[in-house]
Amino acid sequence: MNKPMTPVLVAGGATLTEKRRAAATTPAPVATPAAPADPTRGAHAALGSPGAGALAAALAQFDAAADHLDLDEGVRETLRAPHRELTVRFPVRLDDGRVRLFTGYRVQHNVARGPAKGGLRYHPSTDLDEVRALAMWMTWKCALVNVPFGGAKGGVTCDPRSMSPREIEALTRRFATELEVLIGPDSDIPAPDVGTNAQTMAWIMDTVSMHRGYSVPGVVTGKPMAIGGSNGRADATGQGVVYTIEEAAKRRLRISLPGATAAVQGYGNVGEATARLLHQAGVRVVAITDIGGGVYREDGLDVPFLRRFMQERGTLAGAPGTEPIENEDLFGLDVDVLVLAALEGQITAANAGRVRARILAEGANGPTTPDADPILHENGVAVIPDILCNAGGVIVSYYEWVQNRESLFWTPKLINGRLRESILAAAAAVWEREDADGIDPRRAAHAIAVERVAEATVLRGLYP
Ligand code: NAD
Numbered sequence: 001m002n003k004p005m006t007p008v009l010v011a012g013g014a015t016l017t018e019k020r021r022a023a024a025t026t027p028a029p030v031a032t033p034a035a036p037a038d039p040t041r042g043a044h045a046a047l048g049s050p051g052a053g054a055l056a057a058a059l060a061q062f063d064a065a066a067d068h069l070d071l072d073e074g075v076r077e078t079l080r081a082p083h084r085e086l087t088v089r090f091p092v093r094l095d096d097g098r099v100r101l102f103t104g105y106r107v108q109h110n111v112a113r114g115p116a117k118g119g120l121r122y123h124p125s126t127d128l129d130e131v132r133a134l135a136m137w138m139t140w141k142c143a144l145v146n147v148p149f150g151g152a153k154g155g156v157t158c159d160p161r162s163m164s165p166r167e168i169e170a171l172t173r174r175f176a177t178e179l180e181v182l183i184g185p186d187s188d189i190p191a192p193d194v195g196t197n198a199q200t201m202a203w204i205m206d207t208v209s210m211h212r213g214y215s216v217p218g219v220v221t222g223k224p225m226a227i228g229g230s231n232g233r234a235d236a237t238g239q240g241v242v243y244t245i246e247e248a249a250k251r252r253l254r255i256s257l258p259g260a261t262a263a264v265q266g267y268g269n270v271g272e273a274t275a276r277l278l279h280q281a282g283v284r285v286v287a288i289t290d291i292g293g294g295v296y297r298e299d300g301l302d303v304p305f306l307r308r309f310m311q312e313r314g315t316l317a318g319a320p321g322t323e324p325i326e327n328e329d330l331f332g333l334d335v336d337v338l339v340l341a342a343l344e345g346q347i348t349a350a351n352a353g354r355v356r357a358r359i360l361a362e363g364a365n366g367p368t369t370p371d372a373d374p375i376l377h378e379n380g381v382a383v384i385p386d387i388l389c390n391a392g393g394v395i396v397s398y399y400e401w402v403q404n405r406e407s408l409f410w411t412p413k414l415i416n417g418r419l420r421e422s423i424l425a426a427a428a429a430v431w432e433r434e435d436a437d438g439i440d441p442r443r444a445a446h447a448i449a450v451e452r453v454a455e456a457t458v459l460r461g462l463y464p
Helices: 014-025 039-046 052-069 073-080 128-144 165-179 198-212 233-252 269-280 303-313 327-331 373-378 392-406 412-437 441-460
Strands: 084-093 099-110 116-123 150-157 188-192 261-265 284-290 293-296 337-340 359-362 382-384
Touching: 052 073, 052 128, 052 441, 073 441, 084 128, 084 165, 099 128, 099 165, 116 128, 116 165, 116 198, 116 392, 128 150, 128 392, 128 412, 128 441, 150 165, 150 188, 165 198, 188 198, 188 392, 233 269, 233 337, 233 359, 233 382, 233 392, 233 412, 261 269, 261 327, 269 284, 269 303, 269 337, 284 327, 293 327, 373 382, 382 441, 392 412, 412 441
Parallel strands: 116 150, 116 188, 261 284, 261 337, 337 359, 359 382
Antiparallel strands: 084 099, 099 150, 284 293
C-alpha cells in the first residue's frame, strides 16, 4: 500500500514563493568541460569516482539475480566482469585555438549473444566505472527483449553544453577514429545516449565511411532518416516507456491511461518523447524537470507548447502558466505515474519513502539505487525496471540495423507494431516471473536476462 504523505507542493503557498526566490538567486551552472564530479548525479556522486555508485548498483543487481538463479561460479565470474575495455585520450582544437585533451571510453560487457550494442554518452561525470555499469545493463536489456546483441557502452568526459557545434563535431570525429579498432556493423554498434543525438551518429557514420571508402550505415543506429536511420527510432525509447506504462496500468493497477496523472524527470531524448506521448494518450502531465529547472501545473501542462518553448529558449524554466518545481518535490507528487528519464541514482533509500506514485517508470538507466528497491516494493510502488522500460530504443535500433543490412525500409506502422509486441512480450515475461518466483520486478527482469546470457555462454563453450 502507498504510504500516506503530507503534500509537498502547496500551490500559492510560502514554499513555492521561497523556491522562486531561491531559483532567482541561484547562479546558472558553470560549464567545466572535463570536471570530474557533478552534483546532479544524486547518490552515486558520493561514492568515490562519479560512476562508482552506478557500477556498485549494477553489480548488486547482478549478484541478486545470480544468487536467485544459483548460477554456476565460473559463469558468474565471467558475466560479472566486462569482456573488453578501451580508454583513449585524444586532443581536440577548441574554437579559441587552444588544444584540449579529452578522455573517452568504450566497454563491451558481453558478446555471447551477438555484436556489442550500446550508446555513447557525453557528460562531465562520465568515467570508466559508469560506462562499465551502463555496458552491463545493456547486456541484460538486449537479452531481456531478445534482440541478438551483446552489451556495450561508451562515452567521453566532456560538457557538450559548453562546447560549440564545431568543437563537438571535431571531438566526435576524432573519438570515432579512436573507436574504429572496435566498432563496425558486425562487431560493435554505438547509438545516442545522454548528451549525444542523431547528428552525433551521422558524424560517426561519415567518419567511418570516409576511412573505409564506402558508406557504412550499419556502424551506428539512431542516425537521421536521410542517411539510413529508421522510422520511429527518435521516439522509440519514449514510445517503449509509454507502452510499458500503459500495460502496467492496465494489468497491475486496473486503470487506463486517459485521465491518469504523470510527472517526468528529464526532458531530453527520452523524457521529451515520453511526456509528449503520454499527453497524446490522454494523461495529465502535471510536472516536468530538467537540468535548467522544472515546471508544474496541477491542471496539466500544455506539453506541445512546452516543446516549442524549449526549442526557442533552451529551458523549461519560466514557461508561462507554470510554477517552478524541483526534482525532490517532483518525486513526491501524488501522481499515478512517475517517469525518471534523466540520470542514475535519483531515487535512493533517503527519498524512496516520499514516492507516492503508483507506477515508477525507469526511462533512464539506473535511476533507482538497490537500497531504494525494498522501500518502493513495501510501499506498493509498481516499478517498471530500466532494462525493460527503456528497451524501446535498442529494439528499434535492432530494426534499424536489420534495415541497413537489407537496404530496405520499414513503415512507421510496421515498426511501432513490432516494437509494441516485442516490449510487451518482455513485460509479460517479467510479471509472470515476478509472480511465479515471488520476487520484485527488477530481480525478475534480471533473472530472465542473466539466464539467457548464461545459456548462450555455456552453449558456446570455452575457446580454445
Ligand atoms: P539527454 O541528454 O537527451 O537528456 C537528459 C535529460 O536529463 C536532459 O533533459 C537534462 O536536462 C536532464 N537532466 C540532467 N540532469 C538533471 C537533473 N539533475 N534534474 C532533472 N533533469 C536532469 O539523454 P537521454 O538520451 O534522454 O537519456 C536519459 C536517460 O535515458 C539516460 O539514463 C540514458 O542512459 C537513458 N536511455 C536513453 C536512451 C536513448 O535512446 N537516448 C535509450 C535507453 C535509455
